[in-house]
Amino acid sequence: MTQTLAVPPDHQIDPLLRAYAQSVAARRRTIAFGAVLLLAAVALSWIGAEIDLATFWTKLGNFTSYFDRLLQLDTGARVWTDPVYWFWGLRRWSLQLLQTVLIAYVGTATGATLGVIGGVLTSRNLVRSAALRFLVLRVLEFCRTVPDIVFALIFVVAFGIGALPGVLAIALHTTGTLGKLFGEVIENIDMKPVEGVAGTGGSWLAQVRFGVMPQVLSNIASYTLLRFEINVRGAAVIGIVGAGGIGQELIVAIRKFYYSDVSAILLMLLVCVMLLDAGSERLRHRLLAMETGR
Amino acid sequence: MSRGLRAQFLARRDAVAERHAQVLDGRTGGRGVTVALIAVSLAVYVFGLYDLGVAPARLWSGLGQLGTIVALMIPPSPGGHLALYVAALGQTLSIALIGTLLAAILSLPFGFLAARNVVANRVLHVITRRGLDTVRTVDTLIWALIWINVVGLGPFAGALAIASSDFGALAKLMSEAIETADRKPVEAVQASGGGKLLTIRFGIVPQILPVYASQILYFFESNTRSATIIGIVGAGGIGLHLYEQIRVLEWQQASFLILMVLVTVAAIDLVSQRLRAAIIGRRDLGRRG
Numbered sequence: 147m148t149q150t151l152a153v154p155p156d157h158q159i160d161p162l163l164r165a166y167a168q169s170v171a172a173r174r175r176t177i178a179f180g181a182v183l184l185l186a187a188v189a190l191s192w193i194g195a196e197i198d199l200a201t202f203w204t205k206l207g208n209f210t211s212y213f214d215r216l217l218q219l220d221t222g223a224r225v226w227t228d229p230v231y232w233f234w235g236l237r238r239w240s241l242q243l244l245q246t247v248l249i250a251y252v253g254t255a256t257g258a259t260l261g262v263i264g265g266v267l268t269s270r271n272l273v274r275s276a277a278l279r280f281l282v283l284r285v286l287e288f289c290r291t292v293p294d295i296v297f298a299l300i301f302v303v304a305f306g307i308g309a310l311p312g313v314l315a316i317a318l319h320t321t322g323t324l325g326k327l328f329g330e331v332i333e334n335i336d337m338k339p340v341e342g343v344a345g346t347g348g349s350w351l352a353q354v355r356f357g358v359m360p361q362v363l364s365n366i367a368s369y370t371l372l373r374f375e376i377n378v379r380g381a382a383v384i385g386i387v388g389a390g391g392i393g394q395e396l397i398v399a400i401r402k403f404y405y406s407d408v409s410a411i412l413l414m415l416l417v418c419v420m421l422l423d424a425g426s427e428r429l430r431h432r433l434l435a436m437e438t439g440r
Numbered sequence: 441m442s443r444g445l446r447a448q449f450l451a452r453r454d455a456v457a458e459r460h461a462q463v464l465d466g467r468t469g470g471r472g473v474t475v476a477l478i479a480v481s482l483a484v485y486v487f488g489l490y491d492l493g494v495a496p497a498r499l500w501s502g503l504g505q506l507g508t509i510v511a512l513m514i515p516p517s518p519g520g521h522l523a524l525y526v527a528a529l530g531q532t533l534s535i536a537l538i539g540t541l542l543a544a545i546l547s548l549p550f551g552f553l554a555a556r557n558v559v560a561n562r563v564l565h566v567i568t569r570r571g572l573d574t575v576r577t578v579d580t581l582i583w584a585l586i587w588i589n590v591v592g593l594g595p596f597a598g599a600l601a602i603a604s605s606d607f608g609a610l611a612k613l614m615s616e617a618i619e620t621a622d623r624k625p626v627e628a629v630q631a632s633g634g635g636k637l638l639t640i641r642f643g644i645v646p647q648i649l650p651v652y653a654s655q656i657l658y659f660f661e662s663n664t665r666s667a668t669i670i671g672i673v674g675a676g677g678i679g680l681h682l683y684e685q686i687r688v689l690e691w692q693q694a695s696f697l698i699l700m701v702l703v704t705v706a707a708i709d710l711v712s713q714r715l716r717a718a719i720i721g722r723r724d725l726g727r728r729g
């Protein structure tokens with residue numbers, strides 16, 4: 147079966163084609179303009195970041211040989227031929243890894259608690275005072291924007307080397323990130339339960355506790371778990387500046403070229419992070435199921 | 441009055457409980473587990489406080505010290521190194537841009553490799569996914585420590601570090617976007633006789649392009665933050681100066697550097713939010729300030 151398309155005469159088609167060409171041309175001009183801007187930025191950054199492809203190619207061999215050395219014991223044998231020798235510091239590293247996880251845990255729990263308070267105080271539907279909301283929002287923004295490792299650098303000077311500055315740094319940064327998220331969750335709740343509690347004469351605190359919290363608890367828990375995953379990684383590197391945990395051991399091993407130690411610590415860290423991620427993901431999915439099942 | 445209501449309710453509580461037994465049963469069933477969970481997490485928390493040395497005395501004296509430091513930070517001053525710091529900030533932005541772009545270019549092919557609907561080979565799929573997970577799990581700072589050994593100290597190592605850790609995350613996101621892409625355009629291209637490459641180019645790429653672009657912008661935002669700290673291990677940018685000024689207790693300059701970072705990050709966020717809104721066509725991204 148053949149069908150013929152009725153082609154309109156030229157004088158009808160021409161304006162359509164012109165309009166099409168025009169709209170396409172406008173789009174293309176925007177894209178070309180964007181591309182030129184991007185290229186200019188890349189060219190500038192190329193110089194700024196001292197990118198040197200020549201050295202990169204000549205030194206790329208270092209990359210593979212570095213991993214080669216990472217997988218070599220100081221006896222010259224491959225690491226997996228003698229796992230006991232490779233993981234000679236297993237006990238000590240495990241304890242430090244545990245400390246790292248504990249720093250992340252305490253930091254996340256503290257930060258999440260403060261974050262809930264911050265989130266409630268920045269919610270338009272719960273707090274009337276615009277000045278208070280503005281103030282708390284700015285504080286949260288500050289905590290969020292300053293990286294945890296910068297807080298750790300300063301706290302190490304104030305509180306001395308150890309796990310304490312690490313905990314405080316992570317708690318402060320977490321307050322900022324979670325406070326913002328919680329605030330957004332709380333602003334989007336159903337106000338009817340809150341009005342219900344208010345209608346029976348409940349105080350502001352009772353409204354928050356019985357009107358708001360039951361609605362947002364599963365969301366808060368799942369964001370907190372997600373943040374915990376991120377904070378375990380953060381706690382691992384925060385040791386680089388002297389704030390406790392496995393990072394301290396790692397940086398010493400890297401700086402002193404104890405290759406097999408570096409690979410052993412990295413491997414333990416990887417496994418630990420992946421296990422925690424998997425566990426927390428499962429928990430989060432369960433929370434999500436609770437949320438949708440309600 | 442409320443006291444009276446309460447007394448009335450308490451007097452008839454058993455009757456109420458009996459009448460609404462079904463509703464109340466569901467609540468009390470999980471209560472034991474909840475209480476146990478809360479008790480365990482609290483116990484871990486208290487143990488953590490003890491084990492990590494979070495003692496009130498130490499906190500108190502440290503807070504005093506912190507107060508002195510904050511007082512010393514005011515007013516922030518560049519200490520005559522303004523040009524140097526601005527150049528370092530430029531370097532930080534360069535690291536973020538180059539790193540993000542490298543990750544973006546690398547992540548596209550690997551995203552396709554890790555997508556189940558493009559590469560049907562199960563073994564290849566699993567290997568790519570696990571590989572990407574491993575790359576993603578290693579923190580940017582650790583990647584920087586590794587790359588410093590390869591290309592030497594400096595911003596190039598920083599750019600490579602950002603590219604490495606982001607490449608894993610971005611490729612994973614892309615593979616998820618590809619897997620959830622609509623089948624219909626793909627089938628249309630196949631039906632009109634398109635090969636594998638044509639299917640990808642005209643069936644999948646147009647669908648994921650907006651996601652891809654907005655994710656790249658999002659990563660650029662977060663990379664400006666990472667690039668500011670990457671200097672701490674010697675991989676270029678403003679972090680090196682910040683680290684040094686804190687180490688030599690030049691608090692006025694340290695606070696000036698922190699302020700520079702804050703302003704830059706806020707500016708980049710604003711620009712990228714606008715661009716993202718333009719790309720996805722949603723205007724409510726930056727509703728809360």
